[in-house]
Amino acid sequence: MSLARDMDLLRQVPLLSEFPDEQMRLLAFSAENVSYRDGEVLFIAGERADAGLVIASGSVALEGDGEERADLGTYGPGSLIGETALLVETRRPARAVAVGPTEVIRIRRALFKRMLQEFPDIARRLFEARAAHFRATAGALARVGTVLEQIEREHQAFREDRRRAGGIGDEGN
Known part of the structure; x- marks a missing residue:
């Protein structure tokens, strides 16, 4: 692949969209291009994760661990697999398999962390973007929590009404 591509x-x-041109060029130049054949395993669940993978061409299927290999989704060009691995030491939560000929850009955590250390503006922007994302997620979860609490209150009231009506249906449901 070309550097411009x-x-x-x-x-x-x-996660990378805020990188200025000069730093993006350095990141693209320093990352590793890797090709996989159809059906080739990129990584397995539980494996130490030391890099994020951006799909350049082809597709990658993520499969849950276990006998049935539950399909967790298939991702195409522009998708980042292993975002967490760019930021902290972690393990792969799933197995990844190439669907057709696939090329990825492998960004090692060490490279990403070095970019953040050498260019604190990028680190600040990344932190702000992640913080905004976490705030939005927390807000959405709070709304879900409110709805679940309301459902629980209604369920308790229903059970109490049934209990008063003669104990019918009060078997812990």
């Missing part, structure tokens, strides 16, 4: 592709990734 890699840069354009990396710019599609929300």
Whole structure:
């Protein structure tokens, strides 16, 4: 792949979209391009994760661990797999398999962390974007919690009404 194509592709990734041109060029130049054949395993569940993978071409299927290999989704060009691995030491939560010929841009955590250390403006923007994302997630979860609490109150009232009506249906439901 060409450097310009890699840069354009990396710019599609929300986590990387704020990188200025010079830093994006450095990131694209320093990352590793890796090709996989159809059906080739990129990584397995439980494996130490030391890099994020941006899909350049083809697709990657994520499969749950276990006998049945539950399909967790298939991702195409511009998708970042392993975002958490760019930020902290972690393990792969799923198995990844190439669907057709697939190319990825592999960004090692060490490279990503070095970029953040050498360019604190990028780190600040990344932190602000992640914080906004977490605030939005927390807000959405709070709304879900409110709805669940309301359902629980209604369920308790229903059970109490049934108990008063003669104990019918008060078997812990």
